[in-house]
Amino acid sequence: MSLLEVQGLAVHYGGIRAVKGIDLQVEEGEVVCLIGANGAGKTTTLRALAGLLPAAAGSIRYAGSAVTDLPVHARARIGISLVPEGRGVFPRLTVAENLDMGAYSRRDRAGISADLEHVYGLFPRLYERRAQTGGTLSGGEQQMLSLGRALMSRPRLLLLDEPSMGLAPLAVQKIFETIRLIADQGMTLLLVEQNARLALESSRRGYVLEGGCIVHQDDAAALLASPKVRAAYLGA
Ligand SMILES: Nc1ncnc2c1ncn2[C@@H]1O[C@H](COP(=O)(O)OP(=O)(O)O)[C@@H](O)[C@H]1O
Numbered sequence: 073m074s075l076l077e078v079q080g081l082a083v084h085y086g087g088i089r090a091v092k093g094i095d096l097q098v099e100e101g102e103v104v105c106l107i108g109a110n111g112a113g114k115t116t117t118l119r120a121l122a123g124l125l126p127a128a129a130g131s132i133r134y135a136g137s138a139v140t141d142l143p144v145h146a147r148a149r150i151g152i153s154l155v156p157e158g159r160g161v162f163p164r165l166t167v168a169e170n171l172d173m174g175a176y177s178r179r180d181r182a183g184i185s186a187d188l189e190h191v192y193g194l195f196p197r198l199y200e201r202r203a204q205t206g207g208t209l210s211g212g213e214q215q216m217l218s219l220g221r222a223l224m225s226r227p228r229l230l231l232l233d234e235p236s237m238g239l240a241p242l243a244v245q246k247i248f249e250t251i252r253l254i255a256d257q258g259m260t261l262l263l264v265e266q267n268a269r270l271a272l273e274s275s276r277r278g279y280v281l282e283g284g285c286i287v288h289q290d291d292a293a294a295l296l297a298s299p300k301v302r303a304a305y306l307g308a
């Protein structure tokens with residue numbers, strides 16, 4: 073049984089059919105990416121998985137139960153955590169307060185401080201800046217903070233929306249190093265990226281979304297080698 077099993081998922085904005093009945097699976101401990109051009113439906117898919125948008129059709133099963141109709145906070149409680157596009161850092165809260173927000177639904181103090189230590193270990197930069205407000209951080213640091221905040225909820229499935237967006241090349245490299253580290257520690261990740269090469273190089277399998285439909289799926293290495301995928305998404 074997969075950790076995440078999506079069947080026939082459709083998501084609409086009024087009359088706009090943004091996601092048109094997609095199937096996808098993610099196994100526990102696996103890193104899977106969803107790549108596609110701007111407007112393909114990647115963010116819409118992740119928001120529907122997190123419970124921020126309703127499914128117009130289809131089903132979402134997680135850890136063996138249907139979660140299709142669960143509200144966002146109920147999905148968060150069972151370990152589904154979204155790191156949104158554009159990062160969503162609270163600009164007036166300090167780094168430490170932003171991280172606390174990630175643990176708001178938890179009561180296990182010892183676990184929370186262990187996780188905080190883990191996050192500061194992954195991102196020493198955040199520890200150095202723990203008393204600074206989120207708004208004063210660079211784009212790369214805000215992306216770290218957003219990822220760190222998600223980790224503070226102790227997720228079982230991390231949904232990452234365009235972690236590389238708007239970042240300088242060095243910051244992109246850093247954030248992907250950390251993503252690979254988290255993956256190596258056993259986290260299950262569904263990664264959405266326009267930067268298809270980077271995403272595929274960090275994943276075991278990938279799905280290609282075009283106009284709200286999945287048009288290819290394969291092992292990441294096979295997608296990286298596919299002439300069609302190379303021509304359309306890898307600039308080669
Ligand atoms: N709030 C919205 N209202 C109406 N249409 C939307 C909204 N958000 C996204 N869309 C449309 O849905 C489609 C998929 O968008 P999105 O999921 O953001 O794509 P991606 O993340 O792959 O760039 C696009 O055609 C986009 O214009």
Ligand SMILES: [Mg+2]
Nearest residue numbers: 114115157234
């Ligand atoms: Mg998007």
